[in-house]
Amino acid sequence: MLISGAGLFAAGLAVGAALASWASAPAHVAIREGDTLASYLPDAVMSLTYATSNGITTAQRSMPGAPFEMLATFADGRPVQRCSVSADIDGHLGGLTTLTALRGLSRQQRENEFPVQLGIVDVRDAVVGEPPIPALVFTNKERTAVAIILDGVAAEVTLRTAELDGLRTACASD
Numbered sequence: 001m002l003i004s005g006a007g008l009f010a011a012g013l014a015v016g017a018a019l020a021s022w023a024s025a026p027a028h029v030a031i032r033e034g035d036t037l038a039s040y041l042p043d044a045v046m047s048l049t050y051a052t053s054n055g056i057t058t059a060q061r062s063m064p065g066a067p068f069e070m071l072a073t074f075a076d077g078r079p080v081q082r083c084s085v086s087a088d089i090d091g092h093l094g095g096l097t098t099l100t101a102l103r104g105l106s107r108q109q110r111e112n113e114f115p116v117q118l119g120i121v122d123v124r125d126a127v128v129g130e131p132p133i134p135a136l137v138f139t140n141k142e143r144t145a146v147a148i149i150l151d152g153v154a155a156e157v158t159l160r161t162a163e164l165d166g167l168r169t170a171c172a173s174d
Contacts, residue, residue: 031104031155038135038150040097042088044126048096050167052119057168059089064126070171083171090170095163097123099135105147105154114138114147114156118164121148137164 031037047060048068055074061067065087072081088094105113115138122134136149139161146159 031101031153033101033103035101035104035155036098037101037148037153037155037157038097038099038123038133040123040125042093042097045093045097045123046126047122047124048089048093048167049122050119050164051122052168055168057170059085059167059170061087072168072171081171085170089167092163092166092170095159096121096167098158099148099150100158101155102158103156105156107154110138110147110149110154114140114145116141116143118146118161121164 043065046062046064047058049056049058051057053075055072055076055078057070057072059068059070061069067087068085068089070081070083070085074080089096118137118139120134121137122132124132133151137159138147138149139145143161145156146161146164147154147156148159
């Protein structure tokens with residue numbers, strides 16, 4: 001219970017930080033197709049957290065390139081899941097570590113075209129001293145496209161819901 005409460009508290013802080021950056025964003029930032037909004041070297045990613053209304057999944061490791069230890073907690077009271085996964089999180093890490101824009105979105109476009117909030121993705125790498133910037137993640141009603149709000153900028157990105165689902169369910173097969 002303590003782990004779950006601490007995780008939900010951390011997710012709340014991340015949401016607050018992300019929303020604060022969105023509210024204080026410049027009126028218009030030009031995002032073009034192909035712009036890289038965030039990029040991490042997959043081998044240098046030390047932790048990755050995906051928080052949703054249904055629970056929190058965290059993958060972390062102590063050395064770059066090592067396999068990840070995963071912990072998934074659930075809001076509905078299901079038992080905690082723990083497992084070890086490969087250094088590329090079974091092929092999903094690459095899709096989660098480079099967020100490339102397909103197009104920039106105004107606030108209104110994001111709200112109209114991507115009304116379903118999936119959660120928050122927070123990636124931390126081996127670079128010390130760089131503050132992490134959580135990404136608010138949204139999808140369309142069909143779950144065929146993904147948009148993010150990152151550091152006050154909204155864009156449709158190359159990230160697919162399959163990468164997020166793969167992270168969220170990585171321990172389910174154990």
